[in-house]
Amino acid sequence: xxxxxCVVVGVGxxxxxxxxxxxxNNGYQVALLSRDAAKLSTAQSEVSGARTYTxxxxxxSAAGNVFPKIKxxxxxxxxxxxxxxxxxxxxxxxxxxxxxxxAWRVNTFGLAAATQAVLPQxxxxxxxxxxxxxxxxxxKHNAKFSAFTSAKAAQRxxxxxxxxxxxxxxxxxxYVIVDGVIDIPRTREMMKDAPDDFFLKxxxxxxxxxxxxxxxxxxxxFELDVRPFGEKW
Numbered sequence: 240x241x242x243x244x245c246v247v248v249g250v251g252x253x254x255x256x257x258x259x260x261x262x263x264n265n266g267y268q269v270a271l272l273s274r275d276a277a278k279l280s281t282a283q284s285e286v287s288g289a290r291t292y293t294x295x296x297x298x299x300s301a302a303g304n305v306f307p308k309i310k311x312x313x314x315x316x317x318x319x320x321x322x323x324x325x326x327x328x329x330x331x332x333x334x335x336x337x338x339x340x341x342a343w344r345v346n347t348f349g350l351a352a353a354t355q356a357v358l359p360q361x362x363x364x365x366x367x368x369x370x371x372x373x374x375x376x377x378x379k380h381n382a383k384f385s386a387f388t389s390a391k392a393a394q395r396x397x398x399x400x401x402x403x404x405x406x407x408x409x410x411x412x413x414y415v416i417v418d419g420v421i422d423i424p425r426t427r428e429m430m431k432d433a434p435d436d437f438f439l440k441x442x443x444x445x446x447x448x449x450x451x452x453x454x455x456x457x458x459x460x461f462e463l464d465v466r467p468f469g470e471k472w
Contacts, residue, residue, distance in 0.1 A: 326387025
């Protein structure tokens with residue numbers, strides 16, 4: 240029997256490399272999806288045996304084309320990790336409406352499209368896992384985050400709706416709220432004076448994501464917060 244397949248939508252530095260690496264290290268075949276060819280190439284070099292697929296989460300037809308191709312080339316998908324996220328920052332006074340729509344399309348529309356595309360495979364198998372990587376902005380709405388926070392709140396609402404609909408079909412949907420600053424080169428450069436334990440470690444976030452997909456169904460989690468021990472919340 241072939242190893243199970245994990246698809247990660249949204250690859251790049253930090254979570255977008257650590258999450259697929261965690262699944263690969265635990266015996267999964269991994270498919271990396273992104274619209275950025277450079278990010279795909281870099282992630283593939285770090286994730287053992289991974290395959291890459293160019294994928295724009297905001298394209299209505301993309302998921303319907305890519306997910307059947309993954310099944311054909313790798314086998315049925317057991318885990319979907321939706322890590323795609325985007326949003327400009329600023330108050331309503333600073334906001335361009337196209338940027339507002341773009342944030343929603345990446346965070347929420349893309350999740351809906353990917354879920355629709357993967358569900359036939361999971362239903363045929365009688366099981367599956369969908370893990371959505373969220374943010375504090377899904378539940379706390381800062382004045383300067385009008386596009387990002389509204390998109391993440393909508394994403395969380397959709398994930399909860401999916402969970403209530405799909406759990407009875409043995410498809411585990413979970414939402415991870417990442418609360419804090421992730422440890423990647425860009426954030427280190429921006430916050431040069433911050434201590435090491437101020438940052439969330441991507442490899443440790445990945446452990447929590449993997450854990451969700453291994454939970455026994457008598458005690459599934461829907462929402463999991465991850466934050467550094469010193470983070471104020």
